[in-house]
Amino acid sequence: MFCGGTRQVTIPRVQVGNMIGLLEVLQDFKGKVDLAKVADELRLELDDILPAVDAAKLLHMLQVDSGDLILTDEGRMLLSKSAAARKRMLNKMLASSGEFKAIIDFIRMEHGGEVTKEELVGFLKDNMPDVDPEQTFSWIVEWGRYALLLRYDSDNGKIKTVHKTSTGKE
Amino acid sequence: MGLTEQTNLQKLVELRNVTKAYGQMAARPHVVLEHINLSITQHEFVSIVGPSGCGKSTLLRIMMGLSKPEDGEVYYHDRKLDGVCEAMSMVFQTFALFPWLNVVENVELGLEGKPFGKEEKRRRSLEVIKVIGLEGYEEAYPRELSGGMKQRVGLARAMVSEPEILLMDEPFSALDPLTSTHLREEVLHLWADPTLPPEAVVMVTHNVEEAVYMSDRIVVLTSRPGTIAKEVMVNIPRPRDPRSAELYRLVDEITGMIV
Incomplete structure (x- = not known):
């Protein structure tokens, strides 16, 4: 049913509030920030943030570009909503x-x-x-x-x- | 906003010369809070900060009438408070949920003693569950919820009675940093909505950045005994940028008073 090796993983593996929290932090950094800087500011290990990054990526809320997290239009849209x-x-x-x-x-x-x-x-x-x-x-x-x-x-x-x-x- | 502009706003609760101590007064016991004079006005988000053990949480409990001061009085709408104030409700750091009750049932506890029938209590609870973003979790038990969701239940239970004053005791400090960021935004969002209660929020926190980001006024306590060292107005327009230089300046100033 899930077409072999290229299947798209669509079950996020993090708490919803955790992922939205990451998007909010990203927005505070004007939509683009180095992943290591986020970890440093929040006093978190990278491993503690990666599940939220993966979930947000999966849902097209953010993009990762050579270590930078970039908030997408979808991500901005989600944050703007009730x-x-x-x-x-x-x-x-x-x-x-x-x-x-x-x-x-x-x-x-x-x-x-x-x-x-x-x-x-x-x-x-x-x-x-x-x-x-x-x-x-x-x-x-x-x-x-x-x-x-x-x-x-x-x-x-x-x-x-x-x-x-x-x-x-x- | 100058102090004079505030005078036409209603004073909701006032602590007059409150002292809290454990042990016999005459024997000069362990004094937790001393000579606290503090009033909370309509449309105000007030934070109480200070070093650990300065009596921040005790102050909140006294304000609500859960704890009696050894000296001084609490006035609610200019009347002396005797017993627990029904117009206030509290959000606790550790959520304080009943594990054997599901989300709706835990929220309904916030209406205990209110003159509503069973159905009305259910209706009001479901309504506030929606507002707080808990829709879909109604039949979940606390053990099935993340910390962030548990604290939403705590918030919903406090809000369901439509309190005039919402008291929050370290509401975000048991949460991971990402979840607490999210929940802080949600609380500010609710606070910004004029159609929703409460009229005022009083939050105890040890996180100065959080206090500056969220509050209109910050009360800084000294430790052992807790006295008011200073009150700082935060005149930064909302919505605030948590990374602004202005905000950091205040954080530094207040942190300097505490350490």
Whole structure:
């Protein structure tokens, strides 16, 4: 399903707020800054920032050019929006292509919009053998919840797709 | 803004000659705060900074009526405060969420004791959850949330009662630097919205840059006993550039008073 070696990785592996925080720092530096300088200013190791850089790159919010982080138009647009509008923007991006779309399709088409955690973890094991399925599940829940794509109730272990009824408001 | 321009704004809460101590007063006990005179006015974002152990958090607790001073009084709208002030709510450094309750249920706790029915409490909670950017996390439990999201729940629980004064005790210091950057922006965004409560914010922090970036006024405390060393107005227009020379100058000035 994920077309071999060139597949596009579209599940960000960082907390949403962490990635947006990086974009905000970038904006404070007028949209362009050396990665090492960001790490130095925030007193962070590079390893602590790279997951946010990767996620933002994945979502086309920033570009990396020989050690510099550059905020893209999409990144600027996300920052200019309200909390609700940011959710809508990420909802569209995540649902439109790549792994996230495949996961949504799996839940929606094959299971009528609801699966158990075990079923989804099984799907991840089968289709993404090179990642830790449990950890990937957590990231799917994190971004799925934020972007109003998925709901997960850990009481009954059910994960379901969100029907687009409430997103049109405001 | 000169002080005279502020006089027509309402004084919300006032500490008059407040002293807080542990142990017998006559025996000259451990004095935490001494002779604190401080008032908080409408439309003000005030930060309290000072070295650790200077009684910053105690001051916040006294302001809300969670702790009684040994001497002095707290006035709320010119009336002496007796007991916990219902018009204030607090955001805690360590979030203080109940692990066995999900996000909506934790937020609903902020309406405990308010005269609303179950459905109205749910409606108000869902509303504030939306405003704070927690939509989608309603049924999540605290253990499933990152620190940033946990603190949003803490903020939502404090905001759901539409407090007149929001008190925040080191709200960002348990978060990683990127997440705290993000949440600070969100709080400023909420603060800039005139349709939303509160009327004033009082934040305790040990982070001087954070205080200067966010506040209209900064109260600098000395340590042991905590007394007010100075009050500094931050007259930098918003939105502020956290990297401006003006801001750094104030940071240096205030840091110099603390160290």
